[in-house]
Amino acid sequence: MYNLLRFIKLNQFLLLFLLIEGGSVFLLLQNNSYQANAVIKFSTQYTSFIHNHTTAFSDYIALKKTNNYLIEENAKLHSILKHEESFHDSILIKNKTFSYQSAKIINNSINKRNNFITLNKGTKHGIKEGIGVVTHNGVIGIIHSVSENYSIVISLLHRKSSVGIKMKKNNHNGILKWEGFDYTTANITNFPNHLLINKGDTIITNNHSIVFPEGINIGSIADFEKDEEGYYNVKVSLFEDFNQLNFVYVIHSTEAAEQQKLEMKITDE
Amino acid sequence: MNKLYFKYLSLLPIYILLQVLVLNQVLFSEYINPFLYILLIISFPLKTPKWFLLVYAFLLGFFIDLFSSSLGFHSTASVLIAFLKPLISKITIPYNILGEMDKISLQKIGAKAYITFSLLLILIHNSCLFALEHCNFNFTILSKVISSSIITLIIILITQLFMWQKK
Numbered sequence: 001m002y003n004l005l006r007f008i009k010l011n012q013f014l015l016l017f018l019l020i021e022g023g024s025v026f027l028l029l030q031n032n033s034y035q036a037n038a039v040i041k042f043s044t045q046y047t048s049f050i051h052n053h054t055t056a057f058s059d060y061i062a063l064k065k066t067n068n069y070l071i072e073e074n075a076k077l078h079s080i081l082k083h084e085e086s087f088h089d090s091i092l093i094k095n096k097t098f099s100y101q102s103a104k105i106i107n108n109s110i111n112k113r114n115n116f117i118t119l120n121k122g123t124k125h126g127i128k129e130g131i132g133v134v135t136h137n138g139v140i141g142i143i144h145s146v147s148e149n150y151s152i153v154i155s156l157l158h159r160k161s162s163v164g165i166k167m168k169k170n171n172h173n174g175i176l177k178w179e180g181f182d183y184t185t186a187n188i189t190n191f192p193n194h195l196l197i198n199k200g201d202t203i204i205t206n207n208h209s210i211v212f213p214e215g216i217n218i219g220s221i222a223d224f225e226k227d228e229e230g231y232y233n234v235k236v237s238l239f240e241d242f243n244q245l246n247f248v249y250v251i252h253s254t255e256a257a258e259q260q261k262l263e264m265k266i267t268d269e
Numbered sequence: 270m271n272k273l274y275f276k277y278l279s280l281l282p283i284y285i286l287l288q289v290l291v292l293n294q295v296l297f298s299e300y301i302n303p304f305l306y307i308l309l310i311i312s313f314p315l316k317t318p319k320w321f322l323l324v325y326a327f328l329l330g331f332f333i334d335l336f337s338s339s340l341g342f343h344s345t346a347s348v349l350i351a352f353l354k355p356l357i358s359k360i361t362i363p364y365n366i367l368g369e370m371d372k373i374s375l376q377k378i379g380a381k382a383y384i385t386f387s388l389l390l391i392l393i394h395n396s397c398l399f400a401l402e403h404c405n406f407n408f409t410i411l412s413k414v415i416s417s418s419i420i421t422l423i424i425i426l427i428t429q430l431f432m433w434q435k436k
Binding site: 012013016020021024025026027028030031032034035038 | 323327330334341345349
């Protein structure tokens with residue numbers, strides 16, 4: 001104890017400098033997203049390298065589960081293929097503006113308020129900031145930053161993520177947000193309470209987004225109650241189990257830039 | 270010593286306002302942004318308590334950051350030069366030329382020592398600041414650092430001439 005005090009006394013100037021400088025850098029990173037982003041981008045290269053090696057082990061253990069998952073998905077794709085063929089000559093139904101690319105999750109968290117996911121694909125594989133990530137039964141998030149070989153996704157389980165959704169049966173639009181704690185449920189707060197909704201109704205993505213294609217399953221209504229302001233407070237149980245994520249699809253939207261450019265014109269005026 | 274604290278704390282708002290209301294507004298060129306407030310840190314007497322120097326530098330940088338609505342840049346840079354100042358003064362200022370409580374000024378230590386001393390601090394400050402702002406360091410940023418430093422030095426020297434005391 002005495003030695004510690006003596007050490008502090010001898011180096012008080014240096015320690016005070018480190019304290020104040022650390023405080024300044026903390027302020028800097030807290031308040032300037034560009035700088036914070038650059039730090040994350042830099043550190044991802046190294047942290048992901050480590051995560052990549054550890055997942056190699058956990059992958060082996062999860063082989064059986066992954067197999068099942070792939071079989072399920074195969075079946076589903078087959079059914080979609082059939083469905084598509086029957087609408088072959090209808091131009092409206094075919095949606096060719098999105099292309100899919102698979103990626104593997106090498107780091108994931110679900111227990112924080114703001115969760116991030118790391119993927120093993122980066123700029124080298126054509127991944128850009130701001131594009132969407134999904135699986136066959138849910139929306140996962142949006143790419144936040146990309147390094148050469150890795151990218152970081154803002155998970156749906158994040159304070160700032162919100163997804164445009166609609167009800168499958170009556171196309172009523174809303175916004176899905178995550179309010180923390182439970183990774184199996186998310187909330188919709190802007191359904192007006194004159195709508196008829198039931199437990200078990202399916203929620204899918206709507207067509208307003210340029211990031212996600214229309215009609216991806218998200219979850220089903222688990223519970224709802226009316227609040228005083230004329231809206232429902234709806235709890236949605238998510239189809240996707242965020243704790244078991246392994247492979248995801250990154251969605252490249254070929255016409256996003258065009259649509260964005262057009263919509264920018266409105267906001268400019 | 271208390272007199273010194275009081276004097277420097279009362280100078281703080283003057284220099285901050287001068288910096289944010291005048292010098293930051295005058296866009297000489299996109300490469301040049303002079304920072305006169307460094308003069309305050311440069312002019313502290315040799316025997317100033319080091320903790321006061323650090324805290325003072327932080328406050329100075331913090332308020333300037335507040336006015337430019339981006340926290341952390343100036344405070345990081347000015348705390349860094351406050352930390353390095355005792356070291357740099359040891360190698361650049363001739364021994365025994367200054368009394369313990371004398372302010373470091375052009376008149377007291379002579380042009381050569383003053384220019385090397387302040388130019389070193391200004392260069393460190395500007396490189397730290399611009400490197401943080403751009404998150405990068407390349408030739409354009411280097412030229413920005415150098416041109417800003419030179420202009421800052423000139424402005425500081427002019428200010429020093431105003432403070433010349435007749436014997």
